[in-house]
Amino acid sequence: NHSLYCSGKAARNMFFKVMAEEEPDVRVLSYSPGPLDTDMLQTVRQCGVDQVEDLLNSIESEGMVLNPDDSAKHLLTLLEQDKFKSGDFLDIFDFDYSKVYLF
Numbered sequence: 001n002h003s004l005y006c007s008g009k010a011a012r013n014m015f016f017k018v019m020a021e022e023e024p025d026v027r028v029l030s031y032s033p034g035p036l037d038t039d040m041l042q043t044v045r046q047c048g049v050d051q052v053e054d055l056l057n058s059i060e061s062e063g064m065v066l067n068p069d070d071s072a073k074h075l076l077t078l079l080e081q082d083k084f085k086s087g088d089f090l091d092i093f094d095f096d097y098s099k100v101y102l103f
Helices: 002-022 039-045 050-061 068-081
Strands: 029-032 088-091
Touching: 002 029, 002 088, 029 068, 039 050
Parallel strands: 029 088
Antiparallel strands: none
């Protein structure tokens, strides 16, 4: 169910923001890896809801579906650069890849 998935993501983001405030000695980052080429994406792509299927087909045709390894490398680069504030939410599409790392 997509509403549960989205609610879980929103809850995680808020949890990390509050945790960063309450536990200043703990660094946390909420990272959105982007749409990844996984079994889950394939399952959602065939969910029977035209709007969802059309959106995912559009995202894929625009080259926005990522290999999980590439997204993980991007996350490691962000962690190594250490320019985020604890509790931040970072989305892979918020960055110019050429300045962070080349796929």
